Amino acid sequence: MHELSLAMSLVEGVEAECAARGGLHVRAVHLEMGELSGVHEDALRFAYEMACQGTELEGSRLATTHTGGSGLQITALEVDP
Amino acid sequence: MTGTEPRLVEVRRNLLKDNDLRARALRQRFRTAGVRVVSVVSSPGAGKTTLLAALLQNLTKQLRVAALVGDLATDNDARRLAASGAPTRQITTGTVCHLEARMIEQALEGWELAELDLLLIENVGNLVCPSAYDLGEDVRLVLAAVTEGEDKPLKYPTIFNTADLAVITKCDLAEAAGCDLDLLRHNIEAVRPGMPVRMVSARSGLGMAELQHAVAA
Numbered sequence: 001m002h003e004l005s006l007a008m009s010l011v012e013g014v015e016a017e018c019a020a021r022g023g024l025h026v027r028a029v030h031l032e033m034g035e036l037s038g039v040h041e042d043a044l045r046f047a048y049e050m051a052c053q054g055t056e057l058e059g060s061r062l063a064t065t066h067t068g069g070s071g072l073q074i075t076a077l078e079v080d081p
Numbered sequence: 082m083t084g085t086e087p088r089l090v091e092v093r094r095n096l097l098k099d100n101d102l103r104a105r106a107l108r109q110r111f112r113t114a115g116v117r118v119v120s121v122v123s124s125p126g127a128g129k130t131t132l133l134a135a136l137l138q139n140l141t142k143q144l145r146v147a148a149l150v151g152d153l154a155t156d157n158d159a160r161r162l163a164a165s166g167a168p169t170r171q172i173t174t175g176t177v178c179h180l181e182a183r184m185i186e187q188a189l190e191g192w193e194l195a196e197l198d199l200l201l202i203e204n205v206g207n208l209v210c211p212s213a214y215d216l217g218e219d220v221r222l223v224l225a226a227v228t229e230g231e232d233k234p235l236k237y238p239t240i241f242n243t244a245d246l247a248v249i250t251k252c253d254l255a256e257a258a259g260c261d262l263d264l265l266r267h268n269i270e271a272v273r274p275g276m277p278v279r280m281v282s283a284r285s286g287l288g289m290a291e292l293q294h295a296v297a298a
Contacts (some may be wrong), residue, residue, distance in 0.1 A: 002177070002210045002213065004176055004177060005177045005178075005179070006096055006097075008177075009099055013099070015095045017090075017092045017094060025235060038213075046084060070097070071095055071097060071098075072095070072096045073095045073096065074090050074093070074094040074096065075091070075092065075127065076091050076092060077089070077090045077092060078088070078089055078090075079088050079089075080087065080088070081085070081086060081087065081088045
């Protein structure tokens with residue numbers, strides 16, 4: 001229902017993680033989605049592309065895995081070697 | 082080819098929790114500064130701005146009040162509320178359908194909280210998404226106008242469950258709108274047993290003194 005703002009937090013979160021590690025170029029973001037998070041995956045993917053536009057993350061991929069619970073968590077980043 | 086293989090960096094960052102943590106920090110800041118914070122949610126057109134403008138007229142006489150107001154576009158509402166003389170800031174959310182704790186943090190920049198007694202926050206008109214975003218407020222009002230139909234609480238129970246006080250607005254129009262006030266109250270009670278309800282009309286002044294008391298208390 002508010003996937004766009006989640007996607008924006010997602011991009012901000014990844015940017016912060018990258019900055020904390022001295023700048024990384026991200027190819028993919030691994031995201032764990034809880035079954036009870038209330039987040040609609042298709043809507044989130046659509047919003048993610050929009051939220052990435054004009055940022056360092058433009059063109060990056062969103063790789064999701066599904067778990068139980070209500071969380072929505074970034075678990076890993078695939079970055080340039 | 083190994084040079085082009087991506088490297089995997091492990092991170093742990095919970096996205097849904099982020100707003101809750103920020104809201105908790107805000108609540109602490111408000112408490113430390115001695116500011117009471119009251120937010121208002123409703124569907125678009127239920128009368129949030131008119132109600133707040135009327136409340137501000139009187140509240141500014143006894144308290145140091147400021148207001149934040151969220152909309153997707155325009156600063157029309159901020160201008161309406163600023164007419165009371167209270168410091169007011171508009172939060173334009175662009176495409177985002179609700180206010181978030183992060184937006185409140187940003188909007189407060191440069192304001193000395195200790196110099197305020199009361200902060201009023203008008204959310205974006207929306208009965209769905211604001212229910213998932215704590216803003217660090219002490220009290221959340223949910224408005225239901227008599228023109229909206231008696232079954233609004235049944236259709237949008239979550240927002241009633243995250244609010245503390247229900248306010249039925251535009252009561253001067255109840256008869257003309259064919260609104261069954263008893264049924265509306267009954268439906269609020271059905272989704273949130275024991276929820277306090279106030280019936281007001283910002284235009285006629287009905288119930289406004291009592292509501293003002295509840296907001297300021």
